[in-house]
Amino acid sequence: MTSPLPVSGDDQSGRPALQPNGRPHPLSPHLQVWRWHVTMAASILHRISGSALSAGAVLVGIWLLALAFGPESYATFTGLSASPPGLLVWFGLTLALTYHLASGIRHLIWDAGAALDLKGANLLASLSIWLGLLAGVAFWVWLFVSGSVSL
Structure with missing residues (x-):
């Protein structure tokens, strides 16, 4: 044929x-x-943040293993985590977590049938990006201000 x-x-x-x-x-x-738009960027960021959180889960597993192997292993892990590169990794994972949470809420709203029009979808995508970013940065500002983390 x-x-x-x-x-x-x-x-x-x-x-x-x-x-x-x-x-x-x-x-x-x-x-x-394709012309770039905010919902496309939010979708791509959602996938990237989900992948980063998978790597973060491995890091949390390593933390638990260090805890199980005793004080010396745990001290080594916390020393690496408290170093500037370690803090950068944890900051990135925090941004991934807060954005992925905000984006998940966006998806729940869409699943409920709300904001499916172009204007509503763009607004929710923008809000999820900004709220995820602001929540992650606010959390780290609080950590530094409270003295829980220092450089």
């Missing part, structure tokens, strides 16, 4: 390409075709 659509196997123009079974299928547009 031949297709009335033009078929090309290797171009990225959006025209159909051949599947392994010989039938044509459209290629996905490349990122250069």
Whole structure:
């Protein structure tokens, strides 16, 4: 069976390409075709923050292992965590956590059927980015002001 659509196997123009079974299928547009908008950025940040939190879970597991292996191991871990690079990692994980939480609330609102229009979706995406950022920074300001963390 031949297709009335033009078929090309290797171009990225959006025209159909051949599947392994010989039938044509459209290629996905490349990122250069899409115009960036806040909901796209929020979606990408949600995925990145989820991946960072997976790495953070491994770090928490290492912390628990250091605790289980005794005072020397725990002191080494806390020493590394309290160093400027360690604090930067924990700060990044805090931002990932607060943003992912704010973005999860955005998704819950959408699941309830609210703010699905363009204006509402853009507003929620912007709010989730800013609230996640502000909450993470506020938490670390509080840590430094309270004396719990110092450089």
